[in-house]
Amino acid sequence: RKEVEQDPGPFNVPEGATVAFNCTYSNSASQSFFWYRQDCRKEPKLLMSVYSSGNEDGRFTAQLNRASQYISLLIRDSKLSDSATYLCVVLGGGNKLTFGTGTQLKVEL
């Protein structure tokens, strides 16, 4: 099983749609979880941290299920500017971030 697994997409959605991304991780000892966003040929940028209680930041909601080792990201009212690759990221020992391959989102008019 891959350390961090994501559906690569692409997800093509119309503007205003709600879209959900899922991620699973293999190491049950993982401590912290994040969603990063990466635009083409640019650096990963933190979108949000993910907590067991769930957290929301504007149109973005992240959820963590430790028992299932599952992380999700929901984007509501998607904008053209949301088009990017969304990276599921897990923090392990040595402060090492392990990245998924990313899910590509394309928001269309």
Add this chain to the structure above:
Amino acid sequence: EPEVTQTPSHQVTQMGQEVILRCVPISNHLYFYWYRQILGQKVEFLVSFYNNEISEKSEIFDDQFSVERPDGSNFTLKIRSTKLEDSAMYFCASSAGGGETQYFGPGTRLLVL
């Protein structure tokens, strides 16, 4: 807003040559990292560095790689004898604390011919 900077943005080198990639982490950060991303693949951890020592390194970070903090602001990655497969985007990152958010620089695109 403080940010991580990296130089050069692009580097082309011949196989077998040494390259040094430079990074200036965010000024009050204490933890530093290098990651790489081969074109079309995922971001991969190379090394973490704290208190002038390597904390953790991956299998990729073999004897050809080294890191250094030569002064109070720079953090460098040296590849001693580059191989074709070292061609990738190299990202530097820094964080204020051990489990805290890692902020990435814009990357150096390395092409080994």
